[in-house]
Amino acid sequence: MTDWLKYEWEWNEREAVFQVDLQYWELLPTLAYSQLVFVSIAPKEPDAVFSRSEERRATALQHLLAEQIEDAAIFVGGIGMKDLLQFYFYTSDDALIHRVSAICRAETKLSVTCGHVAEPHYATYYCLLFPDDAKLQSVENAAYIKSVQHRDGDLSLVRRVRLTMAFVSEEACDAFISEIPHLGFTMGGRESVGNTTHPYRVELNGFSTLKLPDLNRFTARAINGALPYGGVLDHLTADFINRH
Helix, strand or coil, rough: CCCCEEEEEECCCCCEEEEECCHHHHHHHHHCCCEEEEEECCCCCCCCCCCCCHHHHHHHHHHHHHHHHHHCCCEEEEEECCCEEEEEEEECCCHHHHHHHHHHCCCCCEEEEEEEEEEECHHHHHHHCCCEEEEEEHHHHHHHHHHHHCCCCCCCCCCEEEEEECCCCCHHHHHHHCCCCCCHHHEEEEEEEECCCCCEEEEEEEECCCCCCHHHHHHHHHHHHHHHHHCCCEEEEEECCECC
């Protein structure tokens, strides 16, 4: 059973698509896989992007590697860009590491590198691939943007975006309110609602386009700012602008 999530986020200050198998959040520490194996695939020509044929060859190589690791390792995720694909496995089988390395060295049509490192605490999975609240919100942001596109809305223009942040206690909400100007937002209304674990709400106002990287940075600023106070992003709305 797998539980794959795909989301878009920046990696090394560049736009990238992340994939992660969420099932290993609790399962990974129970497995005896202490070695991280990482495979990087790039176009043969330096500073080039993948051609169609190179994309197909990279996909075939990924499938071949997946066949090799079956029963001896787990594939936990990867990162994709126009000029780089990176895959991550965990194993404790030295023979498998040698087989994967040999496959990578044998590839002549792509630039492929392979490495491994001891990673007993699975930092790559938990800190790089598995989404925190800000990264997870990028999935909701993408869905919101898609709904605007369906209504023939313009994504490129800056407009007012409103975020409703929710807190467990009134004291936490008050403490966060004092931080709002430092986060680059202005405060809208506030309210308390019943029958929820986070009943204390405050609205933030700011400006952003609805391009996904811009909106991701916008929501991440609020989410990370509310985190020390136990706050979460409950709701997002934005002014609608017709596409001309």
